[in-house]
Amino acid sequence: MIAARTPAWWRTTLALCLGSFLVFINLYAPQPLLPALREAFGVSTLAISLVMSVATLSLAASLLVFGPLSDAIGRGAIMRLTLLASGLLSLALSLAPTFEALLVLRALQGFVLGGLPAVAIAWMGDEFERPALLSAVGLYIGANSLGGIGGRVVGGAVAEIGGASASFLAVGAMTLVGLALFWKLLPPARAFTPRRFALGGALADLGAHLVTPKLLGAYLLGGLNFMIFINQYSYLTFRLAEAPFGLGARLLGLIFLTYLGGTLGSSLSGRLAARWSQPACMMLGILILAGGTAMTLAGSLGWIIIGLSLNAFGFFLAHSMASSWVGRHARCARGSASALYLVFYYGGASLGGLWLEPFWRAAGWLGVALASWLVLGATLALAAWLWCGERREAQGAALAPASSPQTSSSRSTRPQADL
Structure with missing residues (x-):
């Protein structure tokens, strides 16, 4: 088991925080782009809001798939492969020819983005000692919010220069570079025991x-x-x-x-x-x-x-x-x-x-x-x-203890043979 504040703990926690950051920059980068995307595709505000909605809905569904699946096949491979798919889908989003294609790609991306959040804390629970787990989870949740902020800030800043397509390309490239570091930092699981689903x-x-x-x-x-x-x-x-x-x-x-x-x-x-x-x-x-x-x-x-x-x-x-x-x-x-x-x-x-x-x-x-x-x-x-x-x-x-003395008093008056 990995102890708190050891080199192995810092390395592993950094890997999982990086993975969390990458998940949420992909999920939320399109949000500041919604007005521009609405004009580009000529759709209503309700229709363009589906860019966010289909991703979060498919992510929600994926949590019920990846969690139980990881108990059977392991967690490291799920995190690595779903991050890879997320980055590739961001690159594909930059080339989406129609609004319908954009929604399909976002739904697929939302599903694979659920891979890491569904299993990361379970991975920590397998490998970390309890004090190490509590410290790591706090940092991991902090990385969630930073990824949400970073995705929107990066998405909006790049789109201001090169448009929505450039924003998707930038996020996809960041994800693939970050994945390479995540792949190297995350150690192999040692305490995982597969269970029959x-x-x-x-x-x-x-x-x-x-x-x-x-x-x-x-x-x-x-x-x-x-x-x-x-x-x-x-x-x-x-x-x-x-x-x-x-x-x-x-x-x-x-x-x-x-x-x-x-x-x-x-x-x-x-x-x-x-x-x-x-x-x-x-x-x-x-x-x-x-x-x-x-x-x-x-x-x-x-x-x-x-x-x-x-x-x-x-x-x-x-x-x-x-x-x-x-x-x-x-x-x-x-x-x-x-x-x-x-x-x-x-x-x-x-x-x-x-x-x-x-x-x-x-x-x-x-x-x-x-x-x-x-x-x-x-x-x-x-x-x-x-x-x-x-x-x-x-x-x-509070009322329950009040009846206890009466109960014990009544028991003490019983004949010894009843004890």
């Missing part, structure tokens, strides 16, 4: 999670919050590309630096959870997300950026609480319980365009804000429901 058992575990109210509430909360958060950015690119802002692809990419507010939110989540319950922190995050959305209604770009930063802080606070809630309350098969949370998470992201588009057409950005508040009202109710359930459990646990 049992479809019936896996489906039974998933079914058990879905009928557990505590887990289902967190799944819905995470998926619906992400549906609003990530798709707000997509529609905001359309708003900021038009008058009076008129931002180009490079500046639209820089808007995603507001994601750093989410880095702060997730880093403070542990401290907040030490003071308040997890559902209370979820409610706080949702309220901050709703407040940040209100600020984006301002006509000033500065206030919009502040609002987006608040949105990121609130969303990632609620997300970190919901995901850890799942790990805490899953009574069996915690791996599949966490994977199912990600299925709802990315599945929600893929459906956001369908929900927001009618509001966007009817009332522009004000319509998007109203649609967001409707969904956030539902997730706030879910968090409040989880909070009430946790309080009831705590009260029940």
Whole structure:
């Protein structure tokens, strides 16, 4: 087993963080390009939002494939080969002749992008000692957000110079170069033991999670919050590309630096959870997300950026609480319980365009804000429901010890023969 802070730990953690970074630059690089792609292909805002939606939906589906598959055939090969396919598909996207071809390639890319997120933490669990695992996972999650920011910034900056095709080429080339380093750094697995895949058992575990109210509430909360958060950015690119802002692809990419507010939110989540319950922190995050959305209604770009930063802080606070809630309350098969949370998470992201588009057409950005508040009202109710359930459990646990002295007293009065 690999111990924390050893040369082997640093090398392996660097490899997995690099792999995570490459996954998310590929997934999110097209987002600042949506206004330009809409003009290039002559399609509607709803149609062009499918560039993001089909990728996140196929990624969500792939999590249920690669996770169980890796238990049978190993994890290293899945990570390497899916990263290779992701880079090649980015190069192919630069040559997509039609909008339909673009969507097919993005769906394929989304599926293979799920290979590394589905198995990376399981790889760490196989190979790392527990303290080493906890330290590495924190860095790995940080690389997720950096990849999301980097993909949008690089995608927008390159597109400003050479157009969307150049952006896809640049991301594809970065992926292949990074893959070569990842391939060299990641050591062979030594503690992995293949297990026979049992479809019936896996489906039974998933079914058990879905009928557990505590887990289902967190799944819905995470998926619906992400549906609003990530798709707000997509529609905001359309708003900021038009008058009076008129931002180009490079500046639209820089808007995603507001994601750093989410880095702060997730880093403070542990401290907040030490003071308040997890559902209370979820409610706080949702309220901050709703407040940040209100600020984006301002006509000033500065206030919009502040609002987006608040949105990121609130969303990632609620997300970190919901995901850890799942790990805490899953009574069996915690791996599949966490994977199912990600299925709802990315599945929600893929459906956001369908929900927001009618509001966007009817009332522009004000319509998007109203649609967001409707969904956030539902997730706030879910968090409040989880909070009430946790309080009831705590009260029940507090009452249980009170009956213990009576029970022991009654037992002490029994005849010795009854003992």
